[in-house]
Amino acid sequence: MTAYLIRRLIQMVPIVIGVLLATFVLFKLVGGDISQQIAGRNADAETIAEVRHEYGFDKPLFVGLEPLEGDAWETVKDKYTALVKEQIAAEAKAKDRPALPLSAFELELKAQRQWLGDLFDERLDTRQFAKVFSMITLDSQFLAHFKNAFTFDFGRALDREKISDKILQGVGPSLALTTPMFIGTLTISISLALVVAFLRGTAWDYSIVILCVAGMSLPYLSFIIFGQYFLAYKLDWFPIYYSPDRPMIYSLVLPWLIGVVAGLGGSLRFDRTIILDEIRSDYVRTAFAKGLATRKVLFKHVLKNAMIPIVTSVVLSIPHLVLGSFLLERFFGIPGLGYLMYEAVAARDFFILNAMTFIMALLIAFFTLVADICYAWVDPRVKFD
Amino acid sequence: MNRTLKITCITAALAFLLAGCPKEGAANPGEKVFRYPLVAKVKSLDTGNMTDVYENLVGSHICESLYTYHYLKRPFVLEPQLAESMPEISRDKLTYTIKIKKGVFFQDDACFPDGKGRELKAEDFVFAFKRIANIRYVSPNWGGFKDRLVGLDDFRNYTAQFKNEFEVDYSREVEGLRALDDYTLQIKLVKPWPQLLDDLTTVVAAPIPKEAVDMYQKDMIYHPIGTGPYYLKKWHKSVYLELVKNPNFRQEFYPAEGSLDDAQAGLLADAGKRLPFVDRIIFRIIEEEQPAWLLFMRGQLDMAGIPKDNFSSAVDLNALRPTKDMQKRDIELDVYDLPSIFYIGFNMHDPVLGKNKPLRQAISLAVDKQRLNELFYNGRWKVAHSLIHPEMNEYDPALVAAGFMKYDPQEARRLVAEAEKINGGPIPELSIGMGGGDTFSRQFGQFVERQIEAVGLKVKIDFTDWPTYTDRMNKGQMQIFGGGGVRFSTPDALGALAMFATKYFAPLGNSFFYSDPEYDKLYDQAEVMFPSDERTELYRRMERMVLQDYPGVFTNHRVQYTLRHGWVENFKPHPFLYGWLTYIDIDTEKQKSYKSLTKELETTKSE
Numbered sequence: 001m002t003a004y005l006i007r008r009l010i011q012m013v014p015i016v017i018g019v020l021l022a023t024f025v026l027f028k029l030v031g032g033d034i035s036q037q038i039a040g041r042n043a044d045a046e047t048i049a050e051v052r053h054e055y056g057f058d059k060p061l062f063v064g065l066e067p068l069e070g071d072a073w074e075t076v077k078d079k080y081t082a083l084v085k086e087q088i089a090a091e092a093k094a095k096d097r098p099a100l101p102l103s104a105f106e107l108e109l110k111a112q113r114q115w116l117g118d119l120f121d122e123r124l125d126t127r128q129f130a131k132v133f134s135m136i137t138l139d140s141q142f143l144a145h146f147k148n149a150f151t152f153d154f155g156r157a158l159d160r161e162k163i164s165d166k167i168l169q170g171v172g173p174s175l176a177l178t179t180p181m182f183i184g185t186l187t188i189s190i191s192l193a194l195v196v197a198f199l200r201g202t203a204w205d206y207s208i209v210i211l212c213v214a215g216m217s218l219p220y221l222s223f224i225i226f227g228q229y230f231l232a233y234k235l236d237w238f239p240i241y242y243s244p245d246r247p248m249i250y251s252l253v254l255p256w257l258i259g260v261v262a263g264l265g266g267s268l269r270f271d272r273t274i275i276l277d278e279i280r281s282d283y284v285r286t287a288f289a290k291g292l293a294t295r296k297v298l299f300k301h302v303l304k305n306a307m308i309p310i311v312t313s314v315v316l317s318i319p320h321l322v323l324g325s326f327l328l329e330r331f332f333g334i335p336g337l338g339y340l341m342y343e344a345v346a347a348r349d350f351f352i353l354n355a356m357t358f359i360m361a362l363l364i365a366f367f368t369l370v371a372d373i374c375y376a377w378v379d380p381r382v383k384f385d
Numbered sequence: 386m387n388r389t390l391k392i393t394c395i396t397a398a399l400a401f402l403l404a405g406c407p408k409e410g411a412a413n414p415g416e417k418v419f420r421y422p423l424v425a426k427v428k429s430l431d432t433g434n435m436t437d438v439y440e441n442l443v444g445s446h447i448c449e450s451l452y453t454y455h456y457l458k459r460p461f462v463l464e465p466q467l468a469e470s471m472p473e474i475s476r477d478k479l480t481y482t483i484k485i486k487k488g489v490f491f492q493d494d495a496c497f498p499d500g501k502g503r504e505l506k507a508e509d510f511v512f513a514f515k516r517i518a519n520i521r522y523v524s525p526n527w528g529g530f531k532d533r534l535v536g537l538d539d540f541r542n543y544t545a546q547f548k549n550e551f552e553v554d555y556s557r558e559v560e561g562l563r564a565l566d567d568y569t570l571q572i573k574l575v576k577p578w579p580q581l582l583d584d585l586t587t588v589v590a591a592p593i594p595k596e597a598v599d600m601y602q603k604d605m606i607y608h609p610i611g612t613g614p615y616y617l618k619k620w621h622k623s624v625y626l627e628l629v630k631n632p633n634f635r636q637e638f639y640p641a642e643g644s645l646d647d648a649q650a651g652l653l654a655d656a657g658k659r660l661p662f663v664d665r666i667i668f669r670i671i672e673e674e675q676p677a678w679l680l681f682m683r684g685q686l687d688m689a690g691i692p693k694d695n696f697s698s699a700v701d702l703n704a705l706r707p708t709k710d711m712q713k714r715d716i717e718l719d720v721y722d723l724p725s726i727f728y729i730g731f732n733m734h735d736p737v738l739g740k741n742k743p744l745r746q747a748i749s750l751a752v753d754k755q756r757l758n759e760l761f762y763n764g765r766w767k768v769a770h771s772l773i774h775p776e777m778n779e780y781d782p783a784l785v786a787a788g789f790m791k792y793d794p795q796e797a798r799r800l801v802a803e804a805e806k807i808n809g810g811p812i813p814e815l816s817i818g819m820g821g822g823d824t825f826s827r828q829f830g831q832f833v834e835r836q837i838e839a840v841g842l843k844v845k846i847d848f849t850d851w852p853t854y855t856d857r858m859n860k861g862q863m864q865i866f867g868g869g870g871v872r873f874s875t876p877d878a879l880g881a882l883a884m885f886a887t888k889y890f891a892p893l894g895n896s897f898f899y900s901d902p903e904y905d906k907l908y909d910q911a912e913v914m915f916p917s918d919e920r921t922e923l924y925r926r927m928e929r930m931v932l933q934d935y936p937g938v939f940t941n942h943r944v945q946y947t948l949r950h951g952w953v954e955n956f957k958p959h960p961f962l963y964g965w966l967t968y969i970d971i972d973t974e975k976q977k978s979y980k981s982l983t984k985e986l987e988t989t990k991s992e
Contacts, residue, residue: 036859036892037852043525043892046541050523105520105545159428160606161622169622225675233679240683241676243669244625331673335623343426348852 008372012365019361024145027350028061034348038158046103058109059141065116066137073112080111145354154355158347163355166340174324174336177252181259182321185267186314188260193271194298197279208268215265223262224331227254242333255328271310278306307378315371319363417971419663419953420686422677423670426623430609432591433517433524438872441588443668445963446628447492448591448611451483451510452582454962457643457652460778461876461961463582467505467592467612469568478577478915485510485568490633492616494608496600502633505612507564509592512555514562515540516593521550526589528893535561535573551602555595577913583875588963614661614967626668630661639955639968652957655970662955662970681948684979687971688949688956696763699948707948713986715951715975721958722767723943724774726881727870729817729833730937734898735864737813744804744812745935748865750797751840752833754790754940761829767942772881772928774942776960778916779878779924789932790939797840814843818863820854833867859891861898869896872943875961878924879912885931897936904930952976
């Protein structure tokens, strides 16, 4: 068992690294420059350049160059600044549009890069390889991406709030919303599935299956709008919206109810199918033939054997509980992570998306391992070799 | 425990949970609480980097500026807020000497010795402005100060040498920004800045105690320390902000001057009474329309916007008053202009559009602005005939008859033929960028597409998320951009004209990349002119120059419709004054009786 666990934990490392690579490519390379967005609508070129600097967007992507002692920038500064200005003007002329204004900071940065490039080429030409290698710096966006992830230092979001604070504040409400919903749906779904599977082919079975299909066909949003309007507004049974004036639990009861009702259809149909498969097995017929009580057959034998696929589905769903439920959170004002993720997507806040993707990758990898361990718990035939 | 007992216990627990649910927004007896919905999150309450309407609304009740607008007077009149009086301005209009009120105290906070707020000094303004100039602070509001104050740009360059904003030495002298003594601030300008006093009304120009920045550093976004009538008590970022009356707030009184209409509307009933009236303000962040509407109808919000789907049940548009059902609930309607301009913009750098005025004009004439207004804004907004809003002094009424923005598909078809000649063949398919993939944007895009195609042009709509849309628009990567809009922050119309000056190319506001050397020359002239007939004439001339060039289709001016419960008193909309809640009063008796009123109405209805 220990050897198996260690092996699986080691296997998780390339998965997590793979996710980090994918997020780097997606958010840094494909996502584009978001410094303008951070700097604000009316920010000038200097401010945008400063944002690039503050968030490390001006660092080289993978590897960069660094001047060595004795490489005096000041002596060539004017020459290279003039060169860059010329290049920008020529580029603008070729595109037949005025050159975009650059701040002094940005201009110097560009000029310095040009100088470093020339310096590097010159040393390559003269084969000063020791100096060439000493100029290479690994202080890059790529390394920072990995370092930040592994140290859980996700920095600040576009609104300048610490991402770790946002996640820590959101995880509680999200779990408070989704965990009871999940447990409620699971319990009701398995119990009802056992009953309808036992009563298969009867009017009860057909009615419940029809209700499930109807429930699955209705959009989630309609459950929310209906529940909020009738149960909260018209009947005044529940609060319409979360208010920090009172404990959050009061504002969670209606979303739980809506979540359970809306999620029951799909879950019940899945569990019913699994249990029906089991109920048709030879050993069940044998058990009934031997005169075992229905309750004992269903709960001791059928349920235990049906648990293997159910446990897989359940354990793999657990990481997603952390993400909350975007629609319920938005309509009922629950400050959870579902809402946070939605806003991050809408605002292109790659910092939050990056952090959440990494955390989700870790959770999914971990709970996949837990699911495998649970197999052995529910099915004694499974052995860890 | 037997099964019956278990079930009884569970049922009792659930009943207790539901019955024990405290009422929302419950106030202590006699306490006045105002509850207001915000449709977006407040990101920061650090005045130096506040940018949007919601931040300004919340921030303006905590922090104050040198000047403000008179709450009741129209046209808008400036008056001192933290300044003792209006400034002393030198003859050359370059030096402003401003006396600061004595005996104004910051709110109590842990950043001060013993947690007691200290007295406001002129140096707090100097620090706040220098902080915005600090390049390492990365303020999005620097653009407003750039090239304006003597020596401030040099100070900004000086800050570039530091690794972070907190290493900067703020005692470094800036010639154009000095505290002559504790109560005198002197501002020296590079060139005249006629809008300076208007700009000094914004919360961005509020004083900041250096102690607060030293203590909270980057977390200043959560710690607004001001001199205003309220202080921030609770802030749950996604859902809720609670402001409470500031016990250190100086004696300020409700205005005694107003028009006859104001007196008739009861807006002068509280004249001379001490401000503020409300004990607590609760801002609730509700981005979905349904919960906000239901909370308002339940009486748990005091004011609300009107969702598009509920508009006809709430407003009798012909009579411009609330419907009978709303009147029975003692709900009032406020309708007011928000100086703004909405448009479909052309990228003047685009090779097809930029050099083809008949094409741009054809597109403009092809769009039925009246129909657009009816379809998308329930006919509530104003159809635009000009850039400058009709509520602004420089508005030119003759532009309605000039018909630059008229709807004339026949003329548009003729112009398309002319445009094809200029293009040397058929006009290639045009691309319109639309921000947001929501239903509204899609319907808006489809409407514009249909209108333009009706005059013989081919169009495709390119839907993207808002950040991508803004990014592409600012980089000139879009041919036509749909659904743009600007809300003006001061009564001076220069803001509308700045949108077309070459020096304000995007991201600074000119997303059209409109460039005309003659216009730029006039703009440079206009921006240093103080209000006069000559300036009005110049503004109007420049406006016509832009309209004649058709850099966009100018569609609407926004009109705001809000509902307000009858217990909210003293409300007079002011598009440029964000600290208006200071003047609001609540009739708590009416507020309390609302629930029984609605129950009565429902009973009558069901009978």
